[in-house]
Amino acid sequence: AGWGADSQLTLTSVDFHYPDAAADTLALHDIHLQAAGMANIAIIGRSGSGKSTLMNLLAGFNQPQQGARIVLDGQPLTSFNQPQWQDSVSYIPQDPYIFSATIAANIRFYVPDASDAAVQQAARQAGLTDWLAALPAGLDTMIGEGQRGISGGQAQRIAVARVLLDHHRRILLFDEPTAHLDIETEYELKQTLLPLFQDHLVIFATHRLHWLTAMDQIIVLEHGRISEQGTLAQL
Numbered sequence: 001a002g003w004g005a006d007s008q009l010t011l012t013s014v015d016f017h018y019p020d021a022a023a024d025t026l027a028l029h030d031i032h033l034q035a036a037g038m039a040n041i042a043i044i045g046r047s048g049s050g051k052s053t054l055m056n057l058l059a060g061f062n063q064p065q066q067g068a069r070i071v072l073d074g075q076p077l078t079s080f081n082q083p084q085w086q087d088s089v090s091y092i093p094q095d096p097y098i099f100s101a102t103i104a105a106n107i108r109f110y111v112p113d114a115s116d117a118a119v120q121q122a123a124r125q126a127g128l129t130d131w132l133a134a135l136p137a138g139l140d141t142m143i144g145e146g147q148r149g150i151s152g153g154q155a156q157r158i159a160v161a162r163v164l165l166d167h168h169r170r171i172l173l174f175d176e177p178t179a180h181l182d183i184e185t186e187y188e189l190k191q192t193l194l195p196l197f198q199d200h201l202v203i204f205a206t207h208r209l210h211w212l213t214a215m216d217q218i219i220v221l222e223h224g225r226i227s228e229q230g231t232l233a234q235l
């Protein structure tokens with residue numbers, strides 16, 4: 001059920017315009033992207049270059065302009081909101097959304113009927129153990145809407161646990177999933193995430209260059225355009 005050697009994703013001529021931006025200002029311009037087989041993709045570029053805009057588009061939150069073509073395993077998709085796409089992707093946004101609910105319920109986001117044991121395992125793998133141990137109610141602790149009462153790093157680890165709990169989605173979208181973590185915690189989490197890179201298509205936006213050795217294709221964004229594209233050795 002994973003992403004395999006024969007799997008393919010192609011984006012052609014993707015433009016995106018924010019409704020409140022000037023009419024001639026595109027946040028993404030002429031994006032072409034091809035993922036074939038087991039090649040994972042890093043998206044890098046300066047702050048404001050369009051990384052999150054592209055990730056939000058891939059996640060179905062930003063709609064591309066007319067003319068964009070999306071083809072998944074030979075099948076053209078009319079949008080990223082279609083079930084074939086939505087059922088295939090898990091998304092870790094730069095600032096993950098946290099619901100007003102328990103930590104466990106937040107981790108169950110994609111898999112509402114996951115067992116307690118599975119939730120505990122995902123929480124452990126995402127590095128939440130020490131924090132949970134310090135909370136009297138542990139996984140049953142209520143947290144607030146929009147990350148109220150928790151740190152940015154805790155929110156990111158909850159988002160990672162969500163993805164770890166869910167095995168059937170074969171495309172993983174990561175937008176700087178470790179940006180709020182200290183470097184030691186980031187390296188721990190990296191060891192947890194790297195095995196996922198083997199049987200998923202990973203599209204990973206980051207400022208942290210140590211991730212690039214795990215990526216097969218690197219896309220450099222500059223003002224919403226691809227300025228360079230290739231392997232780490234080529235760039």
Ligand code: ATP
Nearest residue numbers: 018020021027045046047048049050051052053054
């Ligand atoms: P960072 O590394 O800081 O996360 P980024 O590469 O993810 O930056 P984006 O967040 O994609 O950059 O922003 C790309 C451009 O789009 C920026 O010029 C930004 O100001 C603009 N932008 C982002 N979100 C919106 C929005 N909701 N409405 C209008 N413009 C936006």
Ligand code: MG
Nearest residue numbers: 051052053094
């Ligand atoms: Mg961003």
